[in-house]
Amino acid sequence: MSTLELIKDYIDRHVDNPPENLTLENRLDGIGLDSLAMLELMFEIEDKYNIRLPNDATKPETVGQLVELIEKFKPSAA
Amino acid sequence: MSKLSRRRVVVTGVGLVNPFGGDAENFFARIMRGESAVSLYRHPSTLSPLEQPAVSCLLFNPEQEIGRSISSMTDRYSQLGIAAAFSAWDDCGLSRVGAGSDDYGVSWGTGVGGALTIEKGYSDFYERGKLRTSPLSVALAMNNAAASNIAISLGLGGACLSYSVACASSAVSIGEAFRRIQIGESSLIVAGGSEAPLSLSLMRAWEAMRVIAMGNEETAYRACRPFQAGRTGFALGEGGAALVLEELNHAVERGARIYCELAGYGQSCDHTHLVRPDAKGQFRAINAAIHEAGLSPADVGYVNAHGTATPEGDPIEINALKMVFGDHAANLPVSATKSMHGHLLGAAGAMEALVTVLSLFHQKIPPTAHLEEVAADCQGVSHVMGQGLSDVSFQSAISNSFAFGGSNAVLAFRLTS
Numbered sequence: 001m002s003t004l005e006l007i008k009d010y011i012d013r014h015v016d017n018p019p020e021n022l023t024l025e026n027r028l029d030g031i032g033l034d035s036l037a038m039l040e041l042m043f044e045i046e047d048k049y050n051i052r053l054p055n056d057a058t059k060p061e062t063v064g065q066l067v068e069l070i071e072k073f074k075p076s077a078a
Numbered sequence: 079m080s081k082l083s084r085r086r087v088v089v090t091g092v093g094l095v096n097p098f099g100g101d102a103e104n105f106f107a108r109i110m111r112g113e114s115a116v117s118l119y120r121h122p123s124t125l126s127p128l129e130q131p132a133v134s135c136l137l138f139n140p141e142q143e144i145g146r147s148i149s150s151m152t153d154r155y156s157q158l159g160i161a162a163a164f165s166a167w168d169d170c171g172l173s174r175v176g177a178g179s180d181d182y183g184v185s186w187g188t189g190v191g192g193a194l195t196i197e198k199g200y201s202d203f204y205e206r207g208k209l210r211t212s213p214l215s216v217a218l219a220m221n222n223a224a225a226s227n228i229a230i231s232l233g234l235g236g237a238c239l240s241y242s243v244a245c246a247s248s249a250v251s252i253g254e255a256f257r258r259i260q261i262g263e264s265s266l267i268v269a270g271g272s273e274a275p276l277s278l279s280l281m282r283a284w285e286a287m288r289v290i291a292m293g294n295e296e297t298a299y300r301a302c303r304p305f306q307a308g309r310t311g312f313a314l315g316e317g318g319a320a321l322v323l324e325e326l327n328h329a330v331e332r333g334a335r336i337y338c339e340l341a342g343y344g345q346s347c348d349h350t351h352l353v354r355p356d357a358k359g360q361f362r363a364i365n366a367a368i369h370e371a372g373l374s375p376a377d378v379g380y381v382n383a384h385g386t387a388t389p390e391g392d393p394i395e396i397n398a399l400k401m402v403f404g405d406h407a408a409n410l411p412v413s414a415t416k417s418m419h420g421h422l423l424g425a426a427g428a429m430e431a432l433v434t435v436l437s438l439f440h441q442k443i444p445p446t447a448h449l450e451e452v453a454a455d456c457q458g459v460s461h462v463m464g465q466g467l468s469d470v471s472f473q474s475a476i477s478n479s480f481a482f483g484g485s486n487a488v489l490a491f492r493l494t495s
Contacts (some may be wrong), residue, residue, distance in 0.1 A: 040214050
């Protein structure tokens with residue numbers, strides 16, 4: 001499962017009206033992911049890839065920025 | 079503020095999540111028939127097989143009732159509470175969108191709050207060997223999560239308070255909401271409670287106290303038999319119940335349907351023992367509630383008893399009623415509906431307040447289910463049995479809630495004149 005698919009899977013499980021076509025341009029708060037949901041999402045991804053995202057990373061505002069952050073830290077083979 | 083100048087408070091909405099799966103009217107009709115929701119509950123844990131008579135809300139679908147966003151961010155006790163509050167809110171005739179106000183508040187009760195979340199956290203650490211827990215754990219488990227989610231969802235900007243007073247939690251949350259409206263702090267408050275106590279460790283803890291009703295596959299439905307000779311205790315239950323309490327003129331001005339008036343609230347502490355109740359403390363709370371409501375003992379037409387069906391507790395409550403009602407006690411209709419919906423701990427007071435409100439509104443008194451032979455130490459009141467009473471006329475009713483810790487809370491309702 002790609003990082004984008006992982007994010008989409010989380011959104012489908014946690015948001016009332018998930019967008020049918022999730023794009024890199026979608027704003028996270030527009031989708032319905034608040035700061036608490038973002039923490040949980042990042043926690044799930046950390047567990048999935050066995051990585052730790054830094055606490056001081058720039059807060060992603062779009063799906064694309066979130067994908068970029070995760071790709072930067074996830075193992076290359078994943 | 080003198081008691082004479084206090085504002086009047088009415089009930090304009092009722093809502094709940096109950097094991098039968100229907101609305102409040104459906105629930106009330108079922109308990110009027112003496113229908114029990116208790117069954118033999120098998121805990122899903124593989125760690126330690128556990129079977130116990132209990133009440134679960136198997137038909138409750140949180141995603142359907144409160145939406146995916148909220149249900150994915152809440153413990154089950156909050157989900158039950160939010161759904162009950164939504165149901166009461168709908169019932170009071172206000173829209174879920176745009177009808178909120180900073181003059182409206184939330185007053186909630188729970189005994190064990192997010193116990194399921196806490197148990198899962200410990201299971202993750204000590205059973206599954208995990209080294210960390212979800213960042214949502216704190217927000218899910220906190221005892222004011224239900225209240226806050228209700229306030230956020232409905233836009234209620236007044237005081238948002240949570241009370242944890244063991245089995246009197248939500249009688250206190252309703253009583254304290256009553257006080258806030260009386261003195262002008264709010265015009266409308268969603269008051270109630272919710273509980274999700276079917277965790278392995280909690281069920282084992284109650285079992286160890288020897289207060290859980292005994293029953294097997296065949297007998298579990300009638301395991302909880304308040305006031306019955308040979309009774310063995312209660313069945314834990316999950317669920318949520320809420321009342322919309324409203325200042326009388328506020329309700330009249332918006333044309334709300336009024337079920338009845340919440341006219342009195344009595345509180346006391348036994349100050350004698352942590353878990354053994356005391357009739358003198360209960361007497362003071364009942365007396366305070368009916369005195370504030372302006373009722374004489376003869377005016378009270380129904381008592382929804384705390385009635386947990388423990389050998390120790392039931393006769394103490396009957397003694398307290400005899401102390402308050404004197405010569406009228408023998409004709410005083412009393413029933414304990416825990417025999418059907420189980421003991422909801424911190425939500426019990428709200429569930430039983432709702433039953434009392436509907437009883438008064440419909441002029442029908444539900445029975446104590448499975449009560450066939452009143453124990454010698456529980457005699458002296460008019461126990462309502464069988465199919466309840468449907469041909470009664472009464473003006474007021476009280477609901478008793480007596481907690482471990484000796485905290486007593488009694489709510490007195492009367493028909494509005």
